[in-house]
Amino acid sequence: MQGIVVIKCGGSTMDQLPDSFFQAIAKLQQEGKQIVIVHGGGPAINSMLDRVQITPQFVDGLRVTCEDTLRVVEMILCGSINKLLVRRLTQAGAKAWGVSGIDGQTLVAQKTSKPLGWVGEITKADTAIPAAILEKGYVPVIAPLSVSDNGVDTYNVNADVAAGAIAAALSAEKLIMVTDVPGIMRPQADGTKEIVAQTSTEEIQAMIEAQIITGGMIPKVQAALDALGQGVNQVVICRGTAEDLLGVCTGETVGTTVRMNVNHAN
Ligand SMILES: Nc1ncnc2c1ncn2[C@@H]1O[C@H](COP(=O)(O)OP(=O)(O)OP(=O)(O)O)[C@@H](O)[C@H]1O
Numbered sequence: 138m139q140g141i142v143v144i145k146c147g148g149s150t151m152d153q154l155p156d157s158f159f160q161a162i163a164k165l166q167q168e169g170k171q172i173v174i175v176h177g178g179g180p181a182i183n184s185m186l187d188r189v190q191i192t193p194q195f196v197d198g199l200r201v202t203c204e205d206t207l208r209v210v211e212m213i214l215c216g217s218i219n220k221l222l223v224r225r226l227t228q229a230g231a232k233a234w235g236v237s238g239i240d241g242q243t244l245v246a247q248k249t250s251k252p253l254g255w256v257g258e259i260t261k262a263d264t265a266i267p268a269a270i271l272e273k274g275y276v277p278v279i280a281p282l283s284v285s286d287n288g289v290d291t292y293n294v295n296a297d298v299a300a301g302a303i304a305a306a307l308s309a310e311k312l313i314m315v316t317d318v319p320g321i322m323r324p325q326a327d328g329t330k331e332i333v334a335q336t337s338t339e340e341i342q343a344m345i346e347a348q349i350i351t352g353g354m355i356p357k358v359q360a361a362l363d364a365l366g367q368g369v370n371q372v373v374i375c376r377g378t379a380e381d382l383l384g385v386c387t388g389e390t391v392g393t394t395v396r397m398n399v400n401h402a403n
């Protein structure tokens with residue numbers, strides 16, 4: 138399928154997304170762009186974990202997921218956040234259809250060997266359901282839960298990793314990672330932070346080692362590089378504003394563009 142734009146909506150910025158952001162998605166859809174949304178839900182998950190007295194734990198930006206945490210993750214992502222996004226898109230005039238990676242085995246995973254509990258490593262992203270939803274003229278809104286090959290187990294997957302896998306499977310032309318920062322930020326000598334307009338594999342590695350890139354930005358840049366390696370044309374990390382979203386789609390310099398290496402043609 139051609140002209141697919143995957144938008145990863147960070148849970149970090151969910152509360153701040155203005156109506157105009159969703160209206161921009163509706164506009165792109167009406168212009169014939171095939172939009173797919175994959176969403177996170179970090180803060181909403183943390184707030185529900187707090188209510189049930191579980192302390193959130195992260196290792197390199199990935200959530201440690203015990204059985205009780207998994208139930209909360211599933212409830213918040215497949216329930217509240219997924220339906221909130223469908224409602225907001227509907228209000229903005231877009232047609233939206235919410236599913237999770239479990240539905241139709243869109244995201245098949247196996248349990249990670251890392252000590253993270255019920256976290257999955259994606260082994261297969263199946264495009265049948267998102268493609269069918271696009272075909273019907275709706276925006277698929279995908280919650281990043283995954284399922285084992287035999288359908289028995291549910292796994293939590295970082296939303297950036299899920300978005301990267303779905304963008305790659307759909308051969309998306311763009312993966313836009315919408316988050317609560319304008320892009321990758323780098324501290325300057327004068328103590329201020331500046332946005333990195335373009336970055337590449339080597340520089341990203343150096344920024345992780347120097348602890349300039351930390352926390353949730355680590356899986357984000359890794360998922361960005363993986364998606365580029367699997368044929369996605371362009372990956373941009375930016376804010377959730379209509380200006381940024383439409384700017385990326387019209388080829389303006391917005392946020393941080395991730396490239397595989399400095400000489401790469403992307
Ligand atoms: N160099 C950096 N530049 C910008 N942000 C950074 C950097 N290093 C770490 N971060 C952190 O990464 C965060 C974004 O990742 P985070 O996982 O928190 O949000 P998200 O992926 O948008 O939401 P969710 O995980 O809920 O889907 C930023 O809010 C910031 O705190």
Ligand SMILES: [Mg+2]
Binds near residue numbers: 179
């Ligand atoms: Mg994140």
